[in-house]
Amino acid sequence: MKRTALKIGYIGTNFHGFQRQPDLRTVEEELIYHLRKLGYIDDLKKSRFRIAGRTDAGVHSLGNVISFQSEKEVRVNEINNSLPDDIQILAKAPVRFGFKPRYAEMRQYRYMLFREDLDFDKLNEVAEIFKGTHNFTNFTKRFQKTTTRTISDIKINKVELEDFHKKEFPNLHDTISPIFVDIYGESFLWNMVRKMMRVFVDVGLGKMDLDRVEELLNPEENAPRANIKVLEPDYLILMDIVYDGIKFTYDDYACRRFKKELVNNLTNLQRDYAIKESIIKSLNDLH
Structure with missing residues (x-):
């Protein structure tokens, strides 16, 4: 049985935060559902499923981390093919059995x-x-x-x-x-x-x-x-969570796929912008 850490990217807009909540869509609930569905985990206690931290509703991520133990070799794109487009695995790393993602060296x-x-x-x-x-x-x-x-x-x-x-x-x-304010701390x-x-x-x-x-x-x-x-x-x-002595390997295809989803979102926003801009212009022309 191997223990693996996964780095998660998600757009928080349509999630009620990371932590599981009854009858609400959350990042953790989606991850657990699809990991169970694909046979990576069964019992959360036995698999020692752990998370690095909880993000609030609406908060996004490029670097949140989960870890679990599984008999099955973790295949990033198999999991991504099952997951919805607004949450994707971007990287993985083999970790020791005692690894707890909560205890990070640095968060950004x-x-x-x-x-x-x-x-x-x-x-x-x-x-x-x-x-x-x-x-x-x-x-x-x-x-x-x-x-x-x-x-x-x-x-x-x-x-x-x-x-x-x-x-x-x-x-x-x-x-x-925009002004970017990047904050770093343990x-x-x-x-x-x-x-x-x-x-x-x-x-x-x-x-x-x-x-x-x-x-x-x-x-x-x-x-x-x-x-x-x-x-x-x-x-x-x-943006990221860093651990001493652990190097994540990013999956190129997974990153391209997530980027494509973001570009599609931008396209939809641009269309929405154009529609509203047209309505505003028409209203201005009325008087």
């Missing part, structure tokens, strides 16, 4: 900001404050044993739309170029990234000063938890 999250009114210099200044080890009790909804976490790096980039996108979708030149609390991003936006808009950010990261003992509203999950991507 990316949040995309679609705003033109943010002070880019201020975003970089607040990033410097968040780097390092802090008490993130104000940045989670749950009460946990420890809320101390370490942010190893934050990279902020304004991304211009790629030329091939402009060629394929000519109307995209009218859209706002582990994150529930809602932590999305609450962090609310602070980034408030500082970038001049609604919050840097001293207040320092206060949020160093709350006084027994102080009431700050009410930081989370930003939308739709613009959050779990």
Whole structure:
């Protein structure tokens, strides 16, 4: 019996999060159903099925990880042929029997900001404050044993739309170029990234000063938890999870297949954009 780790890509739009929930479509439920259907696992306890982490409804992934034990040799594209198009296995790695995907060396999250009114210099200044080890009790909804976490790096980039996108979708030149905020750390609390991003936006808009950010990261003992509203999950991507000594092998065909699904989604969005743009134009022409 071999133990295998799989790296999962999914578009979170049509999922009610990763974790299994009664009568709701989730990423974990889809994975378990199809792994059972194909004979890779039967009893979850015996197969020691484990996950790296849960993502909320609407959050996307290029690098979430699951692991399990199976007598059957894992064939990535056999599983992908069974899975729905909005969830695909992108890579696999053989792992030791004691491997627990929850304990990672590094996680990378990316949040995309679609705003033109943010002070880019201020975003970089607040990033410097968040780097390092802090008490993130104000940045989670749950009460946990420890809320101390370490942010190893934050990279902020304004991304211009790629030329091939402009060629394929000519109307995209009218859209706002996104700001990518990439956050790296060993582990994150529930809602932590999305609450962090609310602070980034408030500082970038001049609604919050840097001293207040320092206060949020160093709350006084027994102080009431700050009410930081989370930003939308739709613009959050779990980009990657890295483990010490484990190298994932990406499947070229699986990656091309997932990319094709994303391009098809873009095409549908472009058609929807064109229809609504036409209706708006017609309404403007009425008066």
